[in-house]
Amino acid sequence: MEPRILSGKVLSGEIEQELRRDAAALTAGGTPPCLAVILLGDNPASHTYVRNKIKAAERVGIASRDRFMPATTSQAELEAEISALNADPAVHGILCQMPLPEGLNAERVTRLIDPAKDVDCFHPFNVGLLAMGIPRFYPCTPAGVLELMSRNGIEVSGQHVVILGRSNITGRPLSLLLSHKGTDATVTVCHSRTRELATLTRQADILVAATGIPQWVTGEMVKEGAVVIDVGINRIDDASRKQGYRLVGDVDYATVAPKTTAITPVPGGVGPMTITMLLRNTIQAARMAGDSSAI
Amino acid sequence: MEPRILSGKVLSGEIEQELRRDAAALTAGGTPPCLAVILLGDNPASHTYVRNKIKAAERVGIASRDRFMPATTSQAELEAEISALNADPAVHGILCQMPLPEGLNAERVTRLIDPAKDVDCFHPFNVGLLAMGIPRFYPCTPAGVLELMSRNGIEVSGQHVVILGRSNITGRPLSLLLSHKGTDATVTVCHSRTRELATLTRQADILVAATGIPQWVTGEMVKEGAVVIDVGINRIDDASRKQGYRLVGDVDYATVAPKTTAITPVPGGVGPMTITMLLRNTIQAARMAGDSSAI
Numbered sequence: 395m396e397p398r399i400l401s402g403k404v405l406s407g408e409i410e411q412e413l414r415r416d417a418a419a420l421t422a423g424g425t426p427p428c429l430a431v432i433l434l435g436d437n438p439a440s441h442t443y444v445r446n447k448i449k450a451a452e453r454v455g456i457a458s459r460d461r462f463m464p465a466t467t468s469q470a471e472l473e474a475e476i477s478a479l480n481a482d483p484a485v486h487g488i489l490c491q492m493p494l495p496e497g498l499n500a501e502r503v504t505r506l507i508d509p510a511k512d513v514d515c516f517h518p519f520n521v522g523l524l525a526m527g528i529p530r531f532y533p534c535t536p537a538g539v540l541e542l543m544s545r546n547g548i549e550v551s552g553q554h555v556v557i558l559g560r561s562n563i564t565g566r567p568l569s570l571l572l573s574h575k576g577t578d579a580t581v582t583v584c585h586s587r588t589r590e591l592a593t594l595t596r597q598a599d600i601l602v603a604a605t606g607i608p609q610w611v612t613g614e615m616v617k618e619g620a621v622v623i624d625v626g627i628n629r630i631d632d633a634s635r636k637q638g639y640r641l642v643g644d645v646d647y648a649t650v651a652p653k654t655t656a657i658t659p660v661p662g663g664v665g666p667m668t669i670t671m672l673l674r675n676t677i678q679a680a681r682m683a684g685d686s687s688a689i
Numbered sequence: 690m691e692p693r694i695l696s697g698k699v700l701s702g703e704i705e706q707e708l709r710r711d712a713a714a715l716t717a718g719g720t721p722p723c724l725a726v727i728l729l730g731d732n733p734a735s736h737t738y739v740r741n742k743i744k745a746a747e748r749v750g751i752a753s754r755d756r757f758m759p760a761t762t763s764q765a766e767l768e769a770e771i772s773a774l775n776a777d778p779a780v781h782g783i784l785c786q787m788p789l790p791e792g793l794n795a796e797r798v799t800r801l802i803d804p805a806k807d808v809d810c811f812h813p814f815n816v817g818l819l820a821m822g823i824p825r826f827y828p829c830t831p832a833g834v835l836e837l838m839s840r841n842g843i844e845v846s847g848q849h850v851v852i853l854g855r856s857n858i859t860g861r862p863l864s865l866l867l868s869h870k871g872t873d874a875t876v877t878v879c880h881s882r883t884r885e886l887a888t889l890t891r892q893a894d895i896l897v898a899a900t901g902i903p904q905w906v907t908g909e910m911v912k913e914g915a916v917v918i919d920v921g922i923n924r925i926d927d928a929s930r931k932q933g934y935r936l937v938g939d940v941d942y943a944t945v946a947p948k949t950t951a952i953t954p955v956p957g958g959v960g961p962m963t964i965t966m967l968l969r970n971t972i973q974a975a976r977m978a979g980d981s982s983a984i
Contacts (some may be wrong), residue, residue: 522813525820578882587873
């Protein structure tokens with residue numbers, strides 16, 4: 395039987411419709427949601443990411459403020475900009491696109507952003523709330539994974555989820571969210587030092603790949619009937635494409651897909667969900683700003 | 690072969706010797722370490738805990754300030770006390786014994802304590818640093834478990850650790866600490882909703898029980914040769930004892946111990962380590978206060 399394809403592209407479009415209504419209601423209520431995006435330097439990939447985030451915000455009716463600053467910006471100038479955005483009641487979400495140009499202190503920047511406007515959920519205070527099971531914001535990629543499963547009727551309660559990768563962006567916060575009371579998955583986090591990895595992955599009811607290694611998960615590592623979520627987006631050379639490359643995930647789709655009951659494609663799986671979750675967090679931040687008792 | 694008994698009682702005594710030297714050096718350097726302990730009401734168990742913490746602090750040369758307040762203390766009065774301790778440069782660690790009397794907001798109290806003095810590591814900011822792999826303080830019970838293993842030469846890197854229980858005090862922070870880079874255990878967190886639990890526990894190289902259910906882990910749930918860490922401390926009726934009860938862990942010692950290579954006793958295992966780790970955090974807080982660049 396063919397596996398179900400969990401399309402983040404389709405789902406993110408549906409969620410954007412909901413967010414558009416939410417944004418319109420907030421605007422009508424006098425709190426037009428607004429996302430500030432800071433970008434330093436001219437890294438082309440970062441510019442693409444930021445452009446996509448701003449375009450998506452505009453699609454759903456979230457105003458954006460872009461702060462494009464030169465690569466020569468000093469730490470003090472960057473921090474002054476963040477402080478100004480923190481103090482601006484019209485701004486509800488602030489994100490600073492990483493990586494920063496060399497010499498700047500990303501940790502200080504992350505901690506300076508007002509936790510109430512930290513729509514990436516990277517501030518230690520918000521990560522702490524998440525770890526404690528009382529999240530204010532859901533970090534975007536893990537939230538996208540959860541949403542992709544729940545909106546496709548994939549039950550995680552009582553399931554054994556094996557996560558490959560322990561990054562602070564995906565693997566680690568996803569493991570926390572999945573094992574919370576009320577979500578109730580049994581979670582194993584694997585990484586480069588894990589022994590007998592395939593023995594563990596073959597036990598997974600749901601296998602999440604977030605290693606950054608192209609096509610690393612192969613069919614023999616997957617249980618028959620599993621759900622596979624592929625968080626990876628990697629470029630590999632492909633002379634047959636006019637760009638000279640193609641995008642693949644951390645999963646070897648050709649050998650893995652036939653064993654699964656559901657699987658995310660790459661591209662068009664988790665990727666599009668991540669930006670949509672950023673928009674959802676911005677709407678939520680605007681809602682909390684409009685209702686000060688919620689903070 | 691008899692398992693090795695991982696005695697927290699013996700080890701905590703050894704670590705106290707080291708902490709006594711650290712405290713003396715700090716005092717000689719003009720920063721006598723000081724722990725403030727707040728206790729509201731007259732819950733006998735809480736009084737015992739607090740008394741034990743204060744006695745242990747005094748043993749190693751940490752000054753203590755006890756703030757015993759009536760059960761009728763208002764939220765505002767409690768918060769004023771914490772703010773005063775936050776502002777007092779002679780106080781390095783602050784803990785507020787839980788649970789609070791009914792009607793008081795524990796969450797607000799936890800967040801009010803200066804993170805630099807949060808020696809319990811309960812503040813969301815500190816929990817976040819821990820989750821991000823850059824802990825300032827190690828929460829006491831998980832730190833005690835790690836120390837008990839490392840000082841007994843039990844290697845956790847590459848081992849499969851199965852943790853039973855997902856509390857914010859033990860299971861969850863321990864899972865984060867164990868899977869950090871440099872510690873490198875492969876960690877599975879199990880809980881009341883986990884299916885086929887024994888299948889998972891029987892795969893554990895190291896099994897940690899933190900469920901609060903007396904003698905729940907039995908021999909058939911444990912792999913031959915495993916290391917078993919019992920975090921539970923439960924009273925069960927025992928008419929043969931003059932108190933009418935005895936203390937048991939979450940592990941059924943009689944059936945489990947013969948299968949292990951090493952096991953913690955209850956009492957005298959993880960329990961004594963917890964207070965010692967609180968003292969270590971207080972020393973560390975005093976050190977950071979003396980060296981402002983470290984914060």
